[in-house]
Amino acid sequence: MRAVVLGIAATLATGLSLTPASALPVAPGHSVAPVASIEQAQYVTRRVIRRGPRCTVKVTRTRGPFGRVVVRKVRRCY
Structure with a gap:
């Protein structure tokens, strides 16, 4: 019986320590x-x-x- 109670307490303690901080209630x-x-x-x-x-x-x-390719380069300044 004592082992069962210690096992439940251990799982609750582990579960509370793994919860993120945003899930924990804030004291008013x-x-x-x-x-x-x-x-x-x-x-x-x-x-x-x-x-x-x-x-x-x-x-x-x-x-x-x-038929030759003619390339025209025009420089435009704005």
């Missing part, structure tokens, strides 16, 4: 962390300011006379 009136240890989250955004024109190269391939 007690906060999880003190107010002084909670900090405001800071979000930092950075914008890159590019100076000068932005240039791209537009490549056009066409067939010229006699």
Whole structure:
């Protein structure tokens, strides 16, 4: 009889220790962390300011006379 009671107590103790902290009840009136240890989250955004024109190269391939491929590269700056 004593072995059965100790076995039940051991399984309950093991089961309670394996439960996640979010599943355990929180005692009323007690906060999880003190107010002084909670900090405001800071979000930092950075914008890159590019100076000068932005240039791209537009490549056009066409067939010229006699079937040759003519490649035209035009640089466009905005």
